[in-house]
Amino acid sequence: MTIKPLADRVLVLPAPAEEKVGGIIIPDTAKEKPQRGKVIAVGNGTKDEEMILKVNDEVLYGKYAGTEIECEGEKYLMMRQSDVLAVVK
8 A cells, every 4th residue: 555645744654662771671651652753755745835855854753743554564653744843864
């Protein structure tokens, strides 16, 4: 299945949550939601806001940004371009 975001939305694959911190294994219930991910697909933008993000950009986003989507066993986040805080170079 292919997902194509509309307007100013982007599809982000979140980075995996950290499994260990300093030798301590973190259980699933205590893991922090990642705030970093990779852009998988982008919309065309709107007449008021052009699409700046590109596929394969590494981005930082807000803790509660986006809507979770599951496709073929993989979890993604669909969010507006304005929910992205920064592009990591």
